Amino acid sequence: xxxxxxxxxxxxxxxxxxxxxxxxxxxxxxxxxxxxxxxxxxxxxxxxxxxxxxxxxxxxxxxxxxxxxxxxxxxxxxxxxxxxxxxxxxxxxxxxxxxxxxxxxxxxxxxxxxxxxxxxxxxxxxxxxxxxxxxxxxxxxxxxxxxxxxxxxxxxxxxxxxxxxxxxxxxxxxxxxxxxxxxxxxxxxxxxxxxxxxxxxxxxxxxxxxxxxxxxxxxxxxxxxxxxxxxxxxxxxxxxxxxxxxxxxxxxxx
Amino acid sequence: xxxxxxxxxxxxxxxxxxxxxxxxxxxxxxxxxxxxxxxxxxxxxxxxxxxxxxxxxxxxxxxxxxxxxxxxxxxxxxxxxxxxxxxxxxxxxxxxxxxxxxxxxxxxxxxxxxxxxxxxxxxxxxxxxxxxxxxxxxxxxxxxxxxxxxxxxxxxxxxxxxxxxxxxxxxxxxxxxxxxxxxxxxxxxxxxxxxxxxxxxxxxxxxxxxxxxxxxxxxxxxxxxxxxxxxxxxxxxxxxxxxxxxxxxxxxxxxxxxxxxxxxxxxxxxxxxxxxxxxxxxxxxxxxxxxxxx
Numbered sequence: 001x002x003x004x005x006x007x008x009x010x011x012x013x014x015x016x017x018x019x020x021x022x023x024x025x026x027x028x029x030x031x032x033x034x035x036x037x038x039x040x041x042x043x044x045x046x047x048x049x050x051x052x053x054x055x056x057x058x059x060x061x062x063x064x065x066x067x068x069x070x071x072x073x074x075x076x077x078x079x080x081x082x083x084x085x086x087x088x089x090x091x092x093x094x095x096x097x098x099x100x101x102x103x104x105x106x107x108x109x110x111x112x113x114x115x116x117x118x119x120x121x122x123x124x125x126x127x128x129x130x131x132x133x134x135x136x137x138x139x140x141x142x143x144x145x146x147x148x149x150x151x152x153x154x155x156x157x158x159x160x161x162x163x164x165x166x167x168x169x170x171x172x173x174x175x176x177x178x179x180x181x182x183x184x185x186x187x188x189x190x191x192x193x194x195x196x197x198x199x200x201x202x203x204x205x206x207x208x209x210x211x212x213x214x215x216x217x218x219x220x221x222x223x224x225x226x227x228x229x230x231x232x233x234x235x236x237x238x239x240x241x242x243x244x245x246x247x248x249x250x251x252x253x254x
Numbered sequence: 255x256x257x258x259x260x261x262x263x264x265x266x267x268x269x270x271x272x273x274x275x276x277x278x279x280x281x282x283x284x285x286x287x288x289x290x291x292x293x294x295x296x297x298x299x300x301x302x303x304x305x306x307x308x309x310x311x312x313x314x315x316x317x318x319x320x321x322x323x324x325x326x327x328x329x330x331x332x333x334x335x336x337x338x339x340x341x342x343x344x345x346x347x348x349x350x351x352x353x354x355x356x357x358x359x360x361x362x363x364x365x366x367x368x369x370x371x372x373x374x375x376x377x378x379x380x381x382x383x384x385x386x387x388x389x390x391x392x393x394x395x396x397x398x399x400x401x402x403x404x405x406x407x408x409x410x411x412x413x414x415x416x417x418x419x420x421x422x423x424x425x426x427x428x429x430x431x432x433x434x435x436x437x438x439x440x441x442x443x444x445x446x447x448x449x450x451x452x453x454x455x456x457x458x459x460x461x462x463x464x465x466x467x468x469x470x471x472x473x474x475x476x477x478x479x480x481x482x483x484x485x486x487x488x489x490x491x492x493x494x495x496x497x498x499x500x501x502x503x504x505x506x507x508x509x510x511x512x513x514x515x516x517x518x519x520x521x522x523x524x525x526x527x528x529x530x531x532x533x534x535x536x537x538x539x540x541x542x543x544x545x546x547x548x
Binding site: 051082086087090092093096098102103105106113114117118119146162163165166 | 443444448452462463
């Protein structure tokens with residue numbers, strides 16, 4: 001089976017600062033991958049490169065076998081148009097650290113905005129699907145609430161529903177619980193756990209090692225723009241081979 | 255201090271001497287200063303009203319001309335010109351504001367140059383320039399297809415519309431730009447992440463949020479525009495100011511007719527302020543403070 005995501009030597013720099021120094025990675029369908037590492041290690045940058053919020057400077061990414069951001073014609077790579085990039089983004093759903101819900105729209109309107117405007121799904125159908133999704137994240141009662149009327153955990157669950165509404169093949173989570181009060185983290189992780197069980201392919205940037213241990217198929221430790229080591233969670237979190245990984249894990253757990 | 259009082263009460267209570275404060279009558283503070291200030295304001299208001307009532311103004315003349323045909327026709331023209339010029343200004347303003355965010359330096363500079371030029375030249379002068387456009391472009395059109403003489407095309411109304419609207423666009427673009435800047439980057443990213451392209455994101459996500467910031471100054475500018483239309487009187491456009499002037503040139507009742515014009519300007523502005531309030535409430539949905547005051 002072809003990998004859903006394939007990265008070869010992905011590089012990204014901002015001026016002289018190299019955020020990613022060559023990432024190689026393959027993710028298979030149904031896999032849950034947790035990216036861990038100290039802040040500034042490049043894990044969020046890599047996630048943002050996958051859905052082209054950042055444009056990579058070197059290497060290549062494929063999603064479902066399709067080259068990301070470029071079209072290959074002969075020996076040349078042609079940059080895609082804005083509309084083509086928007087279309088490619090449909091393969092991925094993104095959940096942000098700061099939720100980024102649309103504040104002028106209710107929870108339901110947030111969820112159906114993409115299906116109605118981008119996928120041109122008929123309004124009533126989009127609404128029914130939207131209600132179902134909000135029910136799935138436990139917010140059936142909050143359809144008509146504006147984001148400001150919701151707690152952080154509820155907002156993040158709406159954001160997850162909004163991403164799922166586009167029926168992505170791959171879900172990207174950028175530190176989804178880092179902006180939450182500690183008592184609200186659990187409800188978001190529970191939704192993500194259910195999502196993983198349902199077979200969704202997920203890439204999760206997180207500091208929640210407990211979640212990684214329980215849900216991830218594979219954990220990837222990044223530092224200074226490179227993958228230091230990767231493997232099953234028991235191995236990376238339990239008996240890491242690199243000193244840098246050990247330091248990080250003991251620092252997070254202490 | 256409050257704490258000390260509290261402690262004393264507690265001590266008093268412990269000694270068993272405290273009165274039951276919950277039974278006491280509450281006496282409000284007397285705001286003597288406020289009564290005094292109110293009295294001053296009232297006296298001044300009465301004095302001003304009396305001065306105007308007894309001044310050398312024949313109010314009956316004002317009253318008589320308030321609904322004169324010429325004046326009402328002028329009022330209609332004022333409203334029409336203000337609304338159309340503002341619409342032109344807003345359309346131009348939005349386009350130019352978006353151009354300012356373009357990655358292309360040429361488009362960026364063009365937008366900057368437009369703002370620089372039309373904000374830098376007095377409106378009155380711009381009006382006169384548009385009115386005399388024929389000096390530069392004797393004819394307008396596509397050669398061979400159609401062609402008009404500019405003098406026929408540049409009616410006072412059209413010259414005023416272009417002059418005021420294009421001038422307004424320069425100001426409005428800055429207002430819109432401020433509004434666009436007020437929306438967080440995360441909103442652009444979230445819109446992109448659900449597959450929207452730039453225009454879609456602007457129209458559906460960014461502009462509706464920017465409106466909250468844009469509306470109060472735009473309302474301000476609209477009210478300004480109503481009064482700027484009086485400039486069109488210098489190129490003989492018969493708006494309400496020109497109408498009053500043309501009457502007092504004949505009957506010499508200058509002040510009386512200026513009050514007629516002032517009255518109508520105030521009415522138009524009052525209606526606009528009301529509409530602005532309604533619009534602001536609509537665009538405040540989902541935004542903290544305003545949605546609570548619904």
